[in-house]
Amino acid sequence: MEDFSRKPHDYLLGVVAPPWLLQIGFSRTSPVAAMAIMSTLPVTSHVTEVLQGSAQVSWSLLLAAAVVVLAFFANRSATTFGHT
Numbered sequence: 001m002e003d004f005s006r007k008p009h010d011y012l013l014g015v016v017a018p019p020w021l022l023q024i025g026f027s028r029t030s031p032v033a034a035m036a037i038m039s040t041l042p043v044t045s046h047v048t049e050v051l052q053g054s055a056q057v058s059w060s061l062l063l064a065a066a067v068v069v070l071a072f073f074a075n076r077s078a079t080t081f082g083h084t
Helices: 008-028 031-039 041-052 059-080
Strands: none
């Protein structure tokens, strides 16, 4: 049975607002910084699952950490060389 007790603004906040805020963020940052931040999102979700105990710590966590480090250095080198 469906729950019709939710108001339309609940769906607006949960479905429309996140992509809209993401688009605003993309328009205000450099492409390299946006790429670096977006590359860390899967790592964040994986770490959250590990902390909750629903995923096992494995080599994938090490690989995910390497992605974060590479994204950080890519962003740092791009701003160092004036490619912001």
